[in-house]
Amino acid sequence: MAGRRSGLFTRRRTAPTARLRRLAREMRRLRSEAGLTREDVTARTSVNEATLYRLETAKGRPQRRTLMALLETYGVGDTKREAILALSTQAGEQGWLRPYHADLPDEYVGYISFEAEARSVRNYESSFIPGLLQTEDYARAVIRGVLPTVTTKEVDQRVQARIERQVVLAKTDPLELWAIVDEAALRRTVGGTKVLVEQLTHLLKVAAEPHVMLQVIPFGAGAHPGMPGSFVRMDFPDSEDPPLVYIDSMAGDLFLEADEDIRRYNQIFDHLRASALSPDDSAGLIAALVREIT
Template structure:
């Protein structure tokens, strides 16, 4: 089973590193007192590997953590080992995609810019099949079925109790490029109009007339979380693999780019009108 990182593991890693630094202790000293190797502790603090609860307790004792802090972090350590529904698809989906699904499931807000296609969270089943069939990888029918299933299961978060706030900005090309049959596109765009009517969803279209814009390099997602201490996660899908830029400047650049995109795009009402009219053209 892949060792996919989660938001909780990142949070635990950050807090353990902060506690060690607060007592001015080296990784070597802390690892020796906790009975683990320095290389393992280094990987734990970078959220590259999980950590067992007994080791967490040993580290907290080593750092002299307060009872309340210790109780909180032990609870985080326990939940960090719990597997989400997507783990059953190990081997069927890329590790980077599984990592993204885990972050997405924990997000309080999702900002998504798409340049040429409808975002996965808003895709219909027929549209998803057409996207997968026309992708870079030549997938067997069985593989396409599994990936369609994963995508549809992801969409359940939009209808759960306390769903994330989703804000999508689409380049006009995304609603005009025919994916699948005209009927598939009409169905997809009408579905987009329906989802845009949910109180926690905003959809905007960036018209061709806007010219060059900050999203010209490609699609990206910014995931925000409830705890202010959890920094935004930026996700960029590329042919060479999925990227998670972690530098402060990179994260801030993505946030600013999305702010400029939604300021340039049509308002939500005008965007829905354009999407509805485009659906009629396909129909």
């Protein structure tokens, strides 16, 4: 459960970060190069298999003494050892984390973490306006509609988190966002006519920014590869951090990083942008919808 950690891990809530993923990948590689199984490592150190699994799957950041014991077992030299210890320290740097985030689901906190570190995001949405482009009133209406059993406090926390996320588009070196939205998401009257008009007007404003690309797949495009559901693909500034695909579904949230998954979703996104209207034509469609509604 969030907040409860083994004594071999830091006690602060550990959300996944790009650096934590890199640390996990490096520790898996070092163990493999040493020719050791997890059972072998447990037999040679005080680190149990459950703890090792958490480290190697980016489920937690180990304490320094745990990491030192593993690096010694793997025969890692001083220079490499210092680099990994530094990486572990950096993996715990989460300036975006707020006190109330402890009440948010782990998957959502993880998503916020990755998004805050990303260099670029490609987001396809079939039913919603992308979270980074939502107005506060639209976000509140969406959350209440999708999660009818949550409390008012939980709604407020999620809305606040969603609005705070949008700072990535306003910083000095902003996130590059390429969003593709199905026309159905634009026409769904979330929160009522007034809220929808404000949301569409906000879309037109944000889409004019040079670091934001917005395309709409019109109803006339017919069937397309995005109809099964939405997804997000993230790229990170450091070449050592591989791309990540995020899928939010009724069955739960998934983070995919296997090469074949990345290639598959790259292909899907390429098909979607080919099916979508150009950015200018997309803006024209949104403006026409505003006139139609009002």
